[in-house]
Amino acid sequence: MRAYLAILGKDVRQELRTKEMITAMAVFALLVMLIFNFALGIGHTDKNTLAAAVLWVAFTFAGTLGLNRSMSQERAGESLRGLLLCPVDRSVIFLAKATANLIFMLAVELVAIPVAIILFNLKLVPSMVWLPLVLFLGSLGFATVGTVFATMATGTRARDWLLPLLLLPIEIPVIIGAVQATATILTGEPPTNAGMGFNLLVACDVIYLAVCYVLFEYAVEV
Amino acid sequence: MNNLGYLVAAYAVVWAALFFYLWRLNSLCRTVEDDVARLESRLGTESDNSATA
Amino acid sequence: MPNNDNTGSKRFLPAMIVVGFFGIMSAICMVFAYAPQERVMGIVQKIFYFHVSSAWIAFLAFFLVLVGSVAYLWTRNAKWDRFAHSSDEVGVVFTTIVLLTGPLWGKPVWGGWWAWDPRLTTTLILWLIAVAYLLIRAFVDDRDQAARYCAVLGIIGALDLPIIHYSVEWWRSIHPSPIVLKKGGGGLTPEMLKTLFVSMGAFTILFVVLVTVRMNLQAMREKAHDLRRLIGQRRST
Numbered sequence: 001m002r003a004y005l006a007i008l009g010k011d012v013r014q015e016l017r018t019k020e021m022i023t024a025m026a027v028f029a030l031l032v033m034l035i036f037n038f039a040l041g042i043g044h045t046d047k048n049t050l051a052a053a054v055l056w057v058a059f060t061f062a063g064t065l066g067l068n069r070s071m072s073q074e075r076a077g078e079s080l081r082g083l084l085l086c087p088v089d090r091s092v093i094f095l096a097k098a099t100a101n102l103i104f105m106l107a108v109e110l111v112a113i114p115v116a117i118i119l120f121n122l123k124l125v126p127s128m129v130w131l132p133l134v135l136f137l138g139s140l141g142f143a144t145v146g147t148v149f150a151t152m153a154t155g156t157r158a159r160d161w162l163l164p165l166l167l168l169p170i171e172i173p174v175i176i177g178a179v180q181a182t183a184t185i186l187t188g189e190p191p192t193n194a195g196m197g198f199n200l201l202v203a204c205d206v207i208y209l210a211v212c213y214v215l216f217e218y219a220v221e222v
Numbered sequence: 223m224n225n226l227g228y229l230v231a232a233y234a235v236v237w238a239a240l241f242f243y244l245w246r247l248n249s250l251c252r253t254v255e256d257d258v259a260r261l262e263s264r265l266g267t268e269s270d271n272s273a274t275a
Numbered sequence: 276m277p278n279n280d281n282t283g284s285k286r287f288l289p290a291m292i293v294v295g296f297f298g299i300m301s302a303i304c305m306v307f308a309y310a311p312q313e314r315v316m317g318i319v320q321k322i323f324y325f326h327v328s329s330a331w332i333a334f335l336a337f338f339l340v341l342v343g344s345v346a347y348l349w350t351r352n353a354k355w356d357r358f359a360h361s362s363d364e365v366g367v368v369f370t371t372i373v374l375l376t377g378p379l380w381g382k383p384v385w386g387g388w389w390a391w392d393p394r395l396t397t398t399l400i401l402w403l404i405a406v407a408y409l410l411i412r413a414f415v416d417d418r419d420q421a422a423r424y425c426a427v428l429g430i431i432g433a434l435d436l437p438i439i440h441y442s443v444e445w446w447r448s449i450h451p452s453p454i455v456l457k458k459g460g461g462g463l464t465p466e467m468l469k470t471l472f473v474s475m476g477a478f479t480i481l482f483v484v485l486v487t488v489r490m491n492l493q494a495m496r497e498k499a500h501d502l503r504r505l506i507g508q509r510r511s512t
Contacts, residue, residue: 020413027406034399037391038446145431152424158414165410166428169403170435173442180449196445204438211434215427218348225319225383232322232379236329236372240481243368247488254495261502268509 138178298477336366344429
């Protein structure tokens with residue numbers, strides 16, 4: 001019994017000293033609530049929007065996980081440093097890494113879609129041929145900012161929790177747009193009928209790509 | 223005069239937050255100022271010591 | 276209060292503090308003695324003056340974070356980094372005030388603590404980004420690396436804010452609020468408007484004071500850190 005209390009006391013006191021972990025956990029919990037709120041929309045019971053929301057929340061967290069893993073592997077193996085020593089333009093490195101992350105996300109999504117169709121009993125509508133486009137646009141919005149932030153986050157002490165904290169607030173417009181576009185597809189219409197949602201997605205992609213293309217070199221300086 | 227409690231609470235939040243932050247900044251400033259003074263004098267004495275050594 | 280090295284700054288800060296103090300006193304007087312009581316919302320509406328003033332400062336602060344971040348990446352002058360950092364930290368204080376006073380105003384007026392209205396929601400996201408900025412500072416030990424990372428976040432975050440605001444606005448139009456936002460009475464009377472401007476002005480001065488003090492603190496901290504390192508080096512030789 002005494003050992004239990006002693007060890008418990010030590011852990012609590014250690015955490016109280018810096019409060020780093022608790023802060024990160026609290027902010028993360030807040031972020032999850034935020035993401036779910038935007039994906040779901042309060043009081044909305046439409047099955048298609050619900051399915052779209054679940055899909056994109058899943059992609060968000062899976063994507064974040066993947067970004068984290070790919071960048072920490074890079075750092076652990078020192079291959080990032082090696083890459084930076086090559087006479088390659090930093091922006092090219094960014095494009096290559098972002099494309100790789102994009103491909104990984106798309107691979108996962110293409111597997112997840114059939115599973116979702118089965119689990120949620122989604123109707124197979126011809127507008128689903130638009131799905132790859134929306135998946136691409138949504139994932140692109142993640143891959144660009146995600147690559148920059150993952151590069152930064154894995155260079156810090158808190159490499160596990162920092163990436164979602166940095167990335168998710170920025171990704172909210174992408175999630176909002178992607179969920180609406182996907183929901184529109186599931187109801188049988190082309191995603192362009194999602195109105196501003198689709199345009200929002202495209203606009204985000206363009207802006208994020210341009211800004212990250214420029215800023216990546218500052219994130220990766222040695 | 224309904225909802226007076228909310229008004230009071232809101233004002234308490236505003237001024238407490240600002241005062242607390244200002245007070246904290248101030249005490250941190252004093253601590254760091256003392257630190258810098260201490261370190262500077264230590265640097266001075268140590269270079270004297272190494273000069274005489 | 277710490278002193279700066281040149282005498283101009285020595286006079287600046289105390290002067291600003293005095294002006295700021297009078298500004299805030301005037302604002303409070305005007306809020307309670309000059310501005311009329313709002314018909315529909317009653318006395319709770321008086322929160323509005325400092326809630327909106329804080330919001331103004333919160334977004335101003337983050338805009339300055341953008342300015343400081345760009346300037347830092349451009350010039351690599353540490354002063355810009357201290358400016359961005361201080362602006363962000365003070366901004367977090369004001370943003371927190373907005374997020375706490377918002378529900379306190381909303382509950383009696385709208386009937387609910389939170390209504391996902393675009394402005395407050397964007398402020399919440401701003402808070403998250405600004406806090407993430409501070410977390411980077413906490414979790415990165417190397418000073419230059421932290422400055423760089425924060426600058427990148429500052430730029431991306433600040434540029435994203437209008438996009439976020441717009442997307443939440445659009446999302447709101449599709450998912451209407453279950454809480455009926457009772458239109459809070461009519462517009463603002465000229466007295467209310469004047470009071471609001473005085474409050475915003477007073478808070479701006481307060482903001483300048485806080486950022487200046489914070490920047491001085493940061494400069495001192497970095498100096499202490501450098502001195503410690505110097506002593507350590509001397510020891511080892």
